[in-house]
């Protein structure tokens with residue numbers, strides 16, 4: 658049995674829920690109250706010493722980092738449907754594209770978004786110098802049209818089929834929206850389209 662540790666409130670653990678549902682894997686959840694800092698309790702630190710969710714346990718082992726967890730879950734499925742098939746003639750190119758878009762999202766968008774969150778949502782946690790939020794916003798605004806262009810060319814962020822990169826970008830775009838960053842049109846339509854998928858977590 659797979660056990661997923663998530664918060665009582667929505668967080669990036671929902672990306673793992675989504676992957677579990679897309680993959681049809683059986684799982685149970687254990688919910689931590691982030692407002693009571695239950696992620697810092699020694700019982701949970703034994704699972705993720707970094708004190709963050711999501712984490713899963715499976716076959717007596719602990720797994721952390723949302724995207725790596727989703728990759729692991731995908732590998733448990735006989736067809737690994739959330740990544741390009743290795744039998745595909747264009748596997749190398751398709752797999753490159755998947756890794757490229759994820760790498761771009763994490764480095765060119767999420768890194769700035771995380772700092773922006775610390776400043777705007779977490780009351781300038783870590784005392785970032787004046788001007789940092791504006792600088793983060795400029796960097797995000799530079800990167801967003803690139804991701805939007807990919808969506809102008811294809812239905813999914815990494816090509817013509819749904820992959821784990823879509824789970825990641827859906828989360829990323831929603832996070833941007835939450836912080837009041839306006840999304841380009843194709844990105845907005847993409848979020849709506851993905852949210853309508855059968856296995857998208859409804860709650």
Ligand SMILES: N[C@@H](CCC(=O)N[C@@H](CS)C(=O)NCC(=O)O)C(=O)O
Pocket residue numbers: 668669670696708709710711721722723724
């Ligand atoms: N890179 C990690 C980030 C995990 C993360 O930042 N989790 C947040 C919730 S979305 C958390 O648990 N924060 C609690 C804390 O920092 O105390 C991943 O993708 O799993």
